[in-house]
Amino acid sequence: MIEAAEVKDRIREYVREEFAKSKGINEITDQEVLTKNGIIDSMGIFRLVAFLEETFNVRIGDEEITHDNLESVDAIERLVITKTKK
Amino acid sequence: MAYLLQQLLSKSARAYPEKMAVWARGMSIAYRELEEQSNQLAHLLRKRGVKKGDRVGLFFPKCVQSVVSMLGVLKAGGVYVPLDPQAPADRVGYIIENCGIRVLITNHEKRQALSSETSSALECCILIDESGNGDAANSWSALSEFPADHAPQVSLIETDLAYILYTSGSTGRPKGVMLSHQNALTFVEWCAEEFKVNCNDQLSNHAPLHFDLSVFDIYNTLEAGATVYLITEELALFPTSLANFIESKGITIWYSVPSALMLLLLHAHLTPEKLKSVRTILFAGEVFPMKYLRQLADISQNSELYNLYGPTETNVCTYYKIERERLSTLEKLPIGIACANTEAFAVTPDGRLAAQGEPGELYVRGPSVTYGYWADSDKTRTMVVPNQFQPHFEEKMYRTGDIVMLSDDGNYYFQGRRDSMIKSRGYRIELGEIESALLSHPGVREAAVLAVPDEVMGNRIRAVVAAHVPDSITALELQQYCASRVPKYMIPELIDLCEELPKTSTGKIDRVKLAQSARGPLQIPGRATTARPQPFLQQ
Numbered sequence: 001m002i003e004a005a006e007v008k009d010r011i012r013e014y015v016r017e018e019f020a021k022s023k024g025i026n027e028i029t030d031q032e033v034l035t036k037n038g039i040i041d042s043m044g045i046f047r048l049v050a051f052l053e054e055t056f057n058v059r060i061g062d063e064e065i066t067h068d069n070l071e072s073v074d075a076i077e078r079l080v081i082t083k084t085k086k
Numbered sequence: 087m088a089y090l091l092q093q094l095l096s097k098s099a100r101a102y103p104e105k106m107a108v109w110a111r112g113m114s115i116a117y118r119e120l121e122e123q124s125n126q127l128a129h130l131l132r133k134r135g136v137k138k139g140d141r142v143g144l145f146f147p148k149c150v151q152s153v154v155s156m157l158g159v160l161k162a163g164g165v166y167v168p169l170d171p172q173a174p175a176d177r178v179g180y181i182i183e184n185c186g187i188r189v190l191i192t193n194h195e196k197r198q199a200l201s202s203e204t205s206s207a208l209e210c211c212i213l214i215d216e217s218g219n220g221d222a223a224n225s226w227s228a229l230s231e232f233p234a235d236h237a238p239q240v241s242l243i244e245t246d247l248a249y250i251l252y253t254s255g256s257t258g259r260p261k262g263v264m265l266s267h268q269n270a271l272t273f274v275e276w277c278a279e280e281f282k283v284n285c286n287d288q289l290s291n292h293a294p295l296h297f298d299l300s301v302f303d304i305y306n307t308l309e310a311g312a313t314v315y316l317i318t319e320e321l322a323l324f325p326t327s328l329a330n331f332i333e334s335k336g337i338t339i340w341y342s343v344p345s346a347l348m349l350l351l352l353h354a355h356l357t358p359e360k361l362k363s364v365r366t367i368l369f370a371g372e373v374f375p376m377k378y379l380r381q382l383a384d385i386s387q388n389s390e391l392y393n394l395y396g397p398t399e400t401n402v403c404t405y406y407k408i409e410r411e412r413l414s415t416l417e418k419l420p421i422g423i424a425c426a427n428t429e430a431f432a433v434t435p436d437g438r439l440a441a442q443g444e445p446g447e448l449y450v451r452g453p454s455v456t457y458g459y460w461a462d463s464d465k466t467r468t469m470v471v472p473n474q475f476q477p478h479f480e481e482k483m484y485r486t487g488d489i490v491m492l493s494d495d496g497n498y499y500f501q502g503r504r505d506s507m508i509k510s511r512g513y514r515i516e517l518g519e520i521e522s523a524l525l526s527h528p529g530v531r532e533a534a535v536l537a538v539p540d541e542v543m544g545n546r547i548r549a550v551v552a553a554h555v556p557d558s559i560t561a562l563e564l565q566q567y568c569a570s571r572v573p574k575y576m577i578p579e580l581i582d583l584c585e586e587l588p589k590t591s592t593g594k595i596d597r598v599k600l601a602q603s604a605r606g607p608l609q610i611p612g613r614a615t616t617a618r619p620q621p622f623l624q625q
Binding site: 021022023024033035036037038040041042043045046062063065066067070071 | 147324326345575
């Protein structure tokens with residue numbers, strides 16, 4: 001079982017390396033709205049979901065791919081934690 | 087008869103004062119309110135020195151105030167310039183300087199994002215959110231001090247400019263397409279007639295406001311006394327939420343790029359139920375792959391589907407109404423026939439009108455055609471040219487750069503481009519603009535940017551770069567450098583570094599060879615896709 005803190009670290013690291021850095025953004029906070037300034041675009045959302053499914057061994061349904069669930073590192077962590085507890 | 091865009095609003099405000107005109111982010115505005123607020127804003131703008139023909143920038147994410155601002159600027163006699171709220175400061179600064187914007191309507195956050203150089207060039211920023219720093223005179227709350235029942239007196243005619251839309255430019259900088267009231271109204275009036283937009287319609291606005299698709303959404307709504315729902319960038323990212331939005335708002339007319347519809351098809355489990363209110367689906371901006379169009383046609387049995395075609399310079403110039411009975415056999419989607427009051431024809435390289443079945447460059451003439459590019463008479467002269475087929479008086483036509491062919495079914499078909507402009511998710515991109523951005527990096531010696539065709543996105547962008555000093559720069563550094571110069575959708579997804587770019591015998595960059603090595607399978611974005619695109623120049 002992955003520790004909660006580790007979940008967040010891995011999500012943050014992925015978002016930073018995969019999306020933020022190439023767009024000239026080196027640091028993101030856990031509350032930053034990732035969808036707001038184009039950090040993640042429409043294709044990026046699905047790369048992110050694929051990463052979460054593979055890394056945390058969870059299944060995220062299309063209906064769960066929503067702004068509320070994926071808007072920030074904090075929100076993504078909540079989604080993953082809920083999923084791994086099931 | 088309306089000859090100015092703002093007259094569309096005034097007419098509907100008289101007919102439907104209490105009806106909702108615009109909805110965005112949970113806020114809405116009724117026609118009377120929209121008429122009054124835009125009058126007030128126009129007075130405020132005049133007081134801040136905006137004169138007839140002055141350019142006023144709009145720089146904030148889509149919201150109800152976006153539409154108030156567009157109309158307010160027009161009523162002040164100005165020309166509005168919608169700026170991409172996600173564009174880097176360098177590009178925004180360039181546009182502000184290029185078209186001489188002195189007054190900017192923006193919000194707190196976006197004002198902070200401007201470079202200090204840009205900020206100091208501006209005479210005034212009007213904030214749509216409360217200022218909080220004591221500058222109440224230039225915030226939205228100041229509007230109430232101005233007359234609401236009438237707009238300022240400005241003498242305007244239909245050939246005056248209404249707005250400027252900036253698109254990618256091949257020389258490394260965006261270019262401003264100038265559009266007049268008449269240019270826009272020619273298109274709006276055709277749409278009103280063809281799509282029978284009425285006061286019960288609920289239109290969606292998916293495209294960003296700096297993108298010409300939004301002209302239909304906003305002005306055909308106002309023309310008909312209908313309601314437009316502005317879809318924010320955040321909502322557009324989530325197909326399931328977007329499908330629910332279409333259903334819950336009872337959208338009747340949808341207009342977007344095909345890739346937005348494809349994301350709905352692929353990820354939102356679209357059912358006929360979700361689209362039951364939608365009577366018309368319009369798409370434009372890129373080629374709709376037949377496979378997905380057939381799926382869409384199956385799900386949206388109650389909707390009429392239209393493929394609209396036309397560069398920003400002409401609004402829309404041709405259209406094709408999808409004939410469902412032909413869909414199973416049609417191999418390629420036509421761009422169709424010319425819209426009303428527009429003539430479109432193909433011209434061969436030797437300057438003749440192309441015969442049926444003969445490819446030629448598409449030229450367009452009519453009142454929807456732009457005057458040209460702001461402060462760029464050279465570019466204007468090459469693209470908006472005298473009509474050689476009309477020897478008796480002076481008339482202009484626009485050369486689209488698109489190669490088309492008239493088929494025996496009476497429709498035009500798109501064949502390709504004359505230059506290196508490409509489309510990605512409907513965005514028009516000059517590969518030369520990205521190459522210029524890369525080459526402006528001090529460490530870069532050579533750069534070539536390639537478009538790799540992709541079923542869903544249209545094209546994906548890759549670059550190959552040779553540095554002055556090998557290993558002195560990384561791909562990530564170059565992506566970050568691009569991020570400060572070009573919009574996010576123009577940043578190459580993958581940058582390969584090599585010692586030298588392949589050359590042809592004449593010493594030019596061998597684009598054919600590069601394109602061949604790039605042909606490897608690029609993953610179509612989807613649930614199963616985690617793999618990074620493979621580098622296409624193996625070191």
